Amino acid sequence: MTSPSLSAVSQALQVTRNRPLAEITVGESASLERTLNYEDIQLFAILSGDVNPRHLDREFARASGFQDVAAHGMWGGALISAVLGTRLPGPGTVYRSQSLRFLQAVRVGDTLTVTVTVTAVDTDAQVVTLACLGVNQQGATVIEGVAEVHAPTEAIEVSHSALPEIRLHAEDAGLERLLSQVGALAPVRMAVVHPCDALSLTAALDAGRNGFIVPVLVGPRAKIESVAAENGLDLGDAEIEEAPHSHAAAARAVEMAGRGEVEALMKGALHTDELMGAVVPSGAGLRTKRRISHCFLMQTPAYPRPFLITDAAINIAPDLQTKADIVRNAIDLAHVIGVAEPRVAILAAVETVNPSMPATLDAAALCKMADRGQITGGRLDGPLAFDNAVSPSAARIKGIASEVAGLADILVVPDLESGNMLAKQLEYMGDASSAGIVLGARVPIVLTSRADSRESRLASCAIALMLAHHFRNAPP
CATH class of the missing domain: 3.40.718.10 (Isopropylmalate Dehydrogenase)
Known part of the structure; x- marks a missing residue:
């Protein structure tokens, strides 16, 4: 068997492919893993406007009885969105609804593995229902819920977009x-x-x-x-x-x-x-x-x-x-x-x-x-x-x-x-x-x-x- 060329492998790593509605079956799943750092929390606060000191001020968090600052709950929700939009169903997906339960804090240094699993497919309405689960590096469930999306009907393959590098300059840091x-x-x-x-x-x-x-x-x-x-x-x-x-x-x-x-x-x-x-x-x-x-x-x-x-x-x-x-x-x-x-x-x-x-x-x-x-x-x-x-x-x-x-x-x-x-x-x-x-x-x-x-x-x-x-x- 002939091995793929390096250029072919490189090209495969630079594109995102979806799962069209007709190919999606109940039980299939997709995941991604992300380790939280303090910059992630700061960036999310900048984008959302949520500057709750529970997430940004270590002294405030500890004085309030918490071990340390924690990620905004919807940081985990954003990771779920990333799986839906890039892996399953993938490009062309449109959110319909999302319900989430936040069971445990995600702190700096925690590694969160987010998995979505198909539980129902409505081909007439073009709607896919997925169970959503976020588990930390210790195996504890920190977030769970259900998402409904409109799945794309056609196969789509797109090149990865080049994102700018961002560096934070905190005024009081x-x-x-x-x-x-x-x-x-x-x-x-x-x-x-x-x-x-x-x-x-x-x-x-x-x-x-x-x-x-x-x-x-x-x-x-x-x-x-x-x-x-x-x-x-x-x-x-x-x-x-x-x-x-x-x-x-x-x-x-x-x-x-x-x-x-x-x-x-x-x-x-x-x-x-x-x-x-x-x-x-x-x-x-x-x-x-x-x-x-x-x-x-x-x-x-x-x-x-x-x-x-x-x-x-x-x-x-x-x-x-x-x-x-x-x-x-x-x-x-x-x-x-x-x-x-x-x-x-x-x-x-x-x-x-x-x-x-x-x-x-x-x-x-x-x-x-x-x-x-x-x-x-x-x-x-x-x-x-x-x-x-x-x-x-x-x-x-x-x-x-x-x-x-x-x-x-x-x-x-x-x-x-x-x-x-x-x-x-x-x-x-x-x-x-x-x-x-x-x-x-x-x-x-x-x-x-x-x-x-x-x-x-x-x-x-x-x-x-x-x-x-x-x-x-x-x-x-």
Whole structure:
């Protein structure tokens, strides 16, 4: 027997065929499967105008006694319509009536299988009656009912329509929501190290005006005042701690933090190595038992929640023990920003353990450490490739059954190079907004980049503010 050509298979996948009335028999059925994500709920709310907070506001849903937000009931009804219109009877079908009973909520991450089964065919009236059933991944019936449709009398074959790609930009989501969360917190004293260029000095003063920090400018007074005058910046009553050069400024700022005179540090116009070189020595008084690491907090329109990437700025090629501290630091940050039990994806190029790929071995070991209580506070899984860490459909296609796959809150990268490239690709090609913070020291440290936007700098200071307040009650 001759196999069909690839072009023939491709063409078959791109067309939809119906079942004409004369061919439909009682008992035949058709199904489709769909996994709900938060974007589905948002899109349905936009299209229908139903902005009931039961479906959109997680805090409201939980305060009302529900586990989490749930899909609108008619989201399931729309899936039934999709089966009728594309599979049975298919193109040419016209709805006549529909009755539905909603028996159980469909929540984010649930997979709903919708099936329609023919129960009666009236050829004179050209009406087909179908039983409708929606079952979740646990086998529970969540929706049931009966539909009556006018079935097409002629065979129809149509090509699939090309649909536009849609990306949601929620006005109060992600980093903007983070800024609103710190409104009730009193500003903390932050040493801004060597703010001797317009960008770093502007960032410090801006964060001060927004009530996140009380900036303490550490560096040469004459240079700081000159930069302010040249760029029209008002120093107001900002405190300036004299230091003759960047190296001395880093040492003085760290000394102030060690003595409790400031509760956070921010990098100004000096190299990261110079600042961190002053932080790392044990004599500086800022080290903890943890390895110091960096986290990016990111939000992109293509993902339904903010997420962390770590470590993309401090540890170049971390070993297993360093990675364990990187994970612990990220989990602590997730708790502070309101994620009670973050889902941690340990990334590698593949989702299977391969002795030739050290990142997969580290991932497996980290997960076992979590199983044995050496890492707590989050749910770990790995190795996971990037696609099945953030895409439920990719994880499902590859047969990965996991509480983390497709729903990650934290992405732990194998090394600094891969993490830095991932973060910058998301920022410059994925419309992601970001903030960054250094963890593992006794005070939070903001590492600004000359390319950072104003929003990114403010969000980084907001995270530092939240951490500083948290450290007052739970010192690292």
